[in-house]
Amino acid sequence: xxxxxxxxxxxxxxxxxxxxxxxxxxxxxxxxxxxxxxxxxxxxxxxxxxxxxxxxxxxxxxxxxxxxxxxxxxxxxxxxxxxxxxxxxxxxxxxxxxxxxxxxxxxxxxxxxxxx
Amino acid sequence: xxxxxxxxxxxxxxxxxxxxxxxxxxxxxxxxxxxxxxxxxxxxxxxxxxxxxxxxxxxxxxxxxxxxxxxxxxxxxxxxxxxxxxxxxxxxxxxxxxxxxxxxxxxxxxxxxxxxxxxxxxxxxxxxxxxxxxxxxxxxxxxxxxxxxxxxxxxxxxxxxxxxxxxxxxxxxxxxxxxxxxxxxxxxxxxxxxxxxxxxxxxxxxxxxxxxxxxxxxxxxxxxx
Numbered sequence: 001x002x003x004x005x006x007x008x009x010x011x012x013x014x015x016x017x018x019x020x021x022x023x024x025x026x027x028x029x030x031x032x033x034x035x036x037x038x039x040x041x042x043x044x045x046x047x048x049x050x051x052x053x054x055x056x057x058x059x060x061x062x063x064x065x066x067x068x069x070x071x072x073x074x075x076x077x078x079x080x081x082x083x084x085x086x087x088x089x090x091x092x093x094x095x096x097x098x099x100x101x102x103x104x105x106x107x108x109x110x111x112x113x114x115x116x
Numbered sequence: 117x118x119x120x121x122x123x124x125x126x127x128x129x130x131x132x133x134x135x136x137x138x139x140x141x142x143x144x145x146x147x148x149x150x151x152x153x154x155x156x157x158x159x160x161x162x163x164x165x166x167x168x169x170x171x172x173x174x175x176x177x178x179x180x181x182x183x184x185x186x187x188x189x190x191x192x193x194x195x196x197x198x199x200x201x202x203x204x205x206x207x208x209x210x211x212x213x214x215x216x217x218x219x220x221x222x223x224x225x226x227x228x229x230x231x232x233x234x235x236x237x238x239x240x241x242x243x244x245x246x247x248x249x250x251x252x253x254x255x256x257x258x259x260x261x262x263x264x265x266x267x268x269x270x271x272x273x274x275x276x277x278x279x280x281x282x283x284x285x286x287x288x289x290x291x292x293x294x295x296x297x298x299x300x301x302x303x304x305x306x307x308x309x310x311x312x313x314x315x316x317x318x319x320x321x322x323x324x325x326x327x328x329x330x331x332x333x334x335x336x337x338x339x340x341x
Binding site for chain 1: 184191217218
């Protein structure tokens with residue numbers, strides 16, 4: 001029973017993050033340009049563990065195609081081969097701003113409904 | 117499965133906490149054992165992704181960039197004590213497919229493949245022109261059957277194993293040869309038609325621009341020259 005509840009809790013978190021992972025990535029890029037692994041580290045630090053870390057790449061590719069982010073290659077501070085860094089475009093900043101507004105209104109409405 | 121991709125949409129699975137993460141990963145390992153039947157090593161993940169992207173019509177420059185990005189991530193994850201499966205999920209092919217769909221629209225990929233498949237066929241035919249020292253090739257049923265069987269075996273092998281190698285070529289040849297022999301026994305080896313040199317060149321034409329772009333990208337790749 002506890003295991004079922006735990007799985008259900010996990011699934012709900014998964015579904016919630018699905019809807020906002022792109023916004024989370026945009027918000028992280030808005031702080032500073034980042035490369036793939038840095039997104040995973042930042043999400044993990046925020047308590048948002050991805051079962052498959054690589055799932056950020058299809059999202060980043062889609063956002064790059066949509067012109068929300070662009071990319072460049074640069075050496076990493078950690079050393080090693082140059083990384084592909086993502087940075088926010090104007091369209092991405094507008095999308096993030098709009099997404100934040102939507103999220104605030106949505107969470108407000110849900111909180112009000114849940115009575116939290 | 118970690119990826120559910122419908123058309124342009126890609127969804128992801130996330131974990132709630134440490135305990136759940138371990139469970140999710142354990143489930144993934146179980147799925148892998150049932151499914152692919154082989155442990156996901158760094159090399160296997162990269163090989164599976166590369167072959168998947170090739171067959172999905174991702175251009176060379178994009179593929180190289182994606183492989184570099186993935187390689188870096190796998191290395192950093194390994195340094196942090198995580199496995200390749202933690203990065204790509206239990207199904208490396210599904211991961212590769214989701215990334216390919218997100219990276220390049222289907223139409224672009226289909227056009228590329230529609231141009232490159234005749235290009236490969238045209239190259240083989242051109243070689244035959246050269247070996248035969250002839251401007252006209254007799255196309256017989258066994259020859260057609262051999263190439264079709266060889267191509268099918270190569271595609272099937274690469275899709276399953278990720279990379280071809282000597283063993284793959286040997287198996288593909290061993291599959292294609294009997295197909296050609298059986299076709300010769302059943303249909304005979306009389307020429308079906310004669311293909312002129314200009315016909316062969318027509319096969320090459322659509323794929324030439326893609327090939328030139330790929331070669332340029334390869335030469336301009338970081339670490340080259």
